Amino acid sequence: MNESGALLDILRANLLSPIPLAFALGVAARLLKSEFSLPRDIYAGLGIYLLFALGLKGGVELGNAPLAAIVVPALVTLGLGVIRPLTSYGVLRSVGRMGVADSAGIAAHYGSVSAVTFIAALAFTDGVGLPAEGFMPTLLAILEVPGIAVALMIGAVKLGGDRPTGEVLHEVLTGRTLVLLGGGLLVGALSDPGAWEQVKPFYDGAIFKGALVLFLLEMGVVAGERLADLKETGAFLLVFGVVMAIAHGLLGAAVGTWAGLSPGGATVLASMAASASYIAAPPAVRMTIPEANPTLSLTAALAITFPFNIVAGIPLYLAFATWLAG
């Protein structure tokens, strides 16, 4: 009872903060058929800012962290990157009885990661006074690609045909997320502490969190737009999007704790593991597995798993990680 009371408190603290509320506002605006939406370039610009800020801050911390502290979490993260598309594919094929193409397509999304979920987890653990390790953005960069690669391989092997898989993986590796995150890590790690201090308030604290709130407002609109597709995608995907998130999230919290991460760090790793990509994976899947229906994967990632994590998943993983640590 004490523990479930703590979980409820955490849930409440998460729900009554601008991040999920702004997301809910965006969804509500869409459901009320409002034409409101952030201009496309502003939305893209905010996303770029958030990723780059994340990279910079991670890089500065990376410069300070002992390499040894990162090795095990990094390997564990890589492992999650390989395992998650396989579990996803397995469940979709055997339980969901979906075709190879759709299963591989969705698995690529659940093998990669949603940076915004990661950021929300970071802000949340920070807000409740259990900040994650500073090197977490490095783990985010590690988790972006392998899952997509594994799923595309499954698609290429099982479906045959002439697919531009290599070319597409190059696109993922040089995509916006990795340039900003990986590049930001480098810039942050190389920068003199004094020079970093001069720009830090722009990339951290209230400006970072305030921009995140605005970004989530529009993500709410985008996700709300997809809600209509839920009818078409069916009940199985709805359950899949939630159960897969919880399963991967608990797994992430467990292996994160095992790898020596603090409860905050384990929560953030769990949130990453529980999330599904909707930026890097979709075009990669589209070009290599065109037989897969993109509505299925995008609806699952954006309209089911993302909101679930933002609203309930992250606090749940924190409760689990705290319980494991305690």
Next chain:
Amino acid sequence: MNESGALLDILRANLLSPIPLAFALGVAARLLKSEFSLPRDIYAGLGIYLLFALGLKGGVELGNAPLAAIVVPALVTLGLGVIRPLTSYGVLRSVGRMGVADSAGIAAHYGSVSAVTFIAALAFTDGVGLPAEGFMPTLLAILEVPGIAVALMIGAVKLGGDRPTGEVLHEVLTGRTLVLLGGGLLVGALSDPGAWEQVKPFYDGAIFKGALVLFLLEMGVVAGERLADLKETGAFLLVFGVVMAIAHGLLGAAVGTWAGLSPGGATVLASMAASASYIAAPPAVRMTIPEANPTLSLTAALAITFPFNIVAGIPLYLAFATWLAG
């Protein structure tokens, strides 16, 4: 003499601040035929940020305010929303001898409200040390729609024909302004104070005011673009745009003071009442009263009333509200 001296001081304090100066710069750039203008999406993005910030801050204050303190100002504001389109329509028809369509069209603009005028009044009263009540954004949300509705009704009744008035009012109710303002109010009111503090500096203080200055630079360009139309729209509209602002402004200050608002609050209510919409009203009028010439209403709202309020109206209403209170 003492009072007119005080008014002059207030006027000077208003004029020599970045907000009206940036607006003047934008107008000047246009008159010098500069091609400078803010990219469309940046302008839209700044507008969205300002409205959302306004809503959030208002919502946080709303959470703190006793409901009783708001009821009377809210009812008074609703009253202003109903009366202003009627006075505007009456003056346009009887004094200006304009047709029904143009009169109803302009009345819709002067029945609604300009959020930027509101924000400038907020920044101004804040700057002179007479901050308005925290719940003012709620009043802004209340004043947006009724005036448009009343004027469109006049148009529908007097002109007949098959007009999509209901559908258009739904668009106004779910338009950008109300989603951001009303939604922001909700998000702010529901957020935990601790969570709000973490993003507050992004939505308040120097960042909010600095973004407002940039926004006004572009509004100057937009209004400057309209100045050329003044020739076409004639002297009556010029006088109307100023006199109507003053009349509604003094009325707003009076009823605001009567309703118990502080001098700062009465000034902001006055500035709202004195302002004319150029975002919500134009498309609503265009779709329901296409017989109305949009150049007339937009030029009056943007190139006459808006600059008048920014430059001279707001300080004038403050002087009046202070005098009433004193």
Next chain:
Amino acid sequence: MNESGALLDILRANLLSPIPLAFALGVAARLLKSEFSLPRDIYAGLGIYLLFALGLKGGVELGNAPLAAIVVPALVTLGLGVIRPLTSYGVLRSVGRMGVADSAGIAAHYGSVSAVTFIAALAFTDGVGLPAEGFMPTLLAILEVPGIAVALMIGAVKLGGDRPTGEVLHEVLTGRTLVLLGGGLLVGALSDPGAWEQVKPFYDGAIFKGALVLFLLEMGVVAGERLADLKETGAFLLVFGVVMAIAHGLLGAAVGTWAGLSPGGATVLASMAASASYIAAPPAVRMTIPEANPTLSLTAALAITFPFNIVAGIPLYLAFATWLAG
């Protein structure tokens, strides 16, 4: 040895800061064939913000500075504006053996100025504790136009034909840079100190520098895009872009010091003098000297001189200015 040690320290301090590192990241992203780039409107918006902030801050300082202190630096700057296109043209014609059109076109770029180089120099001198005089943005405004005018005159006289030179100079004079910089200077100079303080944090300090870092990331992408053209433009232009920068930079440092500027101020003037325009000059040259190959001038300005100054030039000019002063 002591002095070259100091230069190395300065170079290191410059290189290991987010500004050149972000630029390098942008270049690297392009060379890795990443599709990453900032949305066009965000890039334009950041540029507008930086210029306007620069103008505002310069204007506030201008209001405080004794006029006498500025007169000599201003005249010296004007002199640089007239001399630099002539030296550039002379070198291009006689040493480079380039045609009249290309020489005049490139000279217009090297006669004007790169505002971002100026801002980077400002941030750099500030960072090493040798801040430049507050009125430097005034000098930037003075240096923008004359060099372009001189070079277009050369083109008009030597090439003959019917060229819209007057009209095009009007466009330069009312272009984005001068509206924001000159207009910002006016707004800043006229604003009450109290009113300025309320918006200052938005236009100064970490937000300004943080936005500059983001801007340079995209400038890296843009410059990286041009690197491929280096093959086409040849070795002479590569040498020209570096040597001309150093020559104009050292000249700027010398006359700046002579005119009474502090080492920081002389460094910033030097960096201006060493820079080449890539915003104001290109369209002006395109419309008046269409015979000139725009790839030559843009590649020289953007892919050679700009990176050279950001990476090595600015520290070099600082070392020279410090040596002159010491």
Next chain:
Amino acid sequence: MDLHELFLVTLVVEPVLEDHVTRDLLELGATGFTVMEARGRGTRGIRTGDIPGHNVRIETVVAKSVAERILTRVQEKWFEQYAVIAWAHPVKVVRGDKYVAGETQGEAEADEE
């Protein structure tokens, strides 16, 4: 190859009309449309938003009879009171049978090329 002769109808309208006009298109038998942001100048210079001359350009590939109905609708419903220009011309369309619905089914003339 599977080419059919259909008509491309292009409309440039003030932004406020976008939803209303596209609804009309679908109602009159179009199966889809493509929209782009545009700006422009004409003789009427109706200034309907804060960005003067901001328009949207809508194009739709339709059967001939649908094109005629659309142009008639434009002229009767929108042309007088709004900033609108509309034109049409024949085009060859890949798998053009996909863009003819209901009664106009027979109209997409297969091309013998």
Next chain:
Amino acid sequence: MDLHELFLVTLVVEPVLEDHVTRDLLELGATGFTVMEARGRGTRGIRTGDIPGHNVRIETVVAKSVAERILTRVQEKWFEQYAVIAWAHPVKVVRGDKYVAGETQGEAEADEE
């Protein structure tokens, strides 16, 4: 319905030319034009701004004689030294009489459809 046969002239030009070209259009008898942002690739690859391949696409509905004058002007004044492509084709225009000015008045052939 009130259809007239006119010509649609389309020009894709580098951005710096926009004002100059549209002024030419009006001078040569066009009553209006529509502009859109575009990007592209051609054989000359003239790199004229910081965004390579950034262009504007201008289209104007005009009488046949005006179309010919515009195309001639493009070829003689702009084509050699600037990144420009221009094409034209006939279109049926709603109330096309509105888009022919001055001497070309008679040219908008009314359509009997």
Next chain:
Amino acid sequence: MDLHELFLVTLVVEPVLEDHVTRDLLELGATGFTVMEARGRGTRGIRTGDIPGHNVRIETVVAKSVAERILTRVQEKWFEQYAVIAWAHPVKVVRGDKYVAGETQGEAEADEE
């Protein structure tokens, strides 16, 4: 004036295809192309990005045989599995000889106007 009759091929495709389709165009003999951002609605409603209906519109001026090859390629390679629409029609092009490459050189019919 130097007019040639060529074909304008227009394709509206989902954004992810842009690079792949433009590469095809050049491979099949186009000398250039112009791209614009668009949005739209069709019958298949494939939702491929976070902005539903976001498309790119590509147009290319080519010789007739190249146009045919492009349309065939579209139908065979892209049409089934992607959101694509493509159409073509003849246009008169200023200095149209510039846009025909290699074997199709002779195809740009000079115009006698």
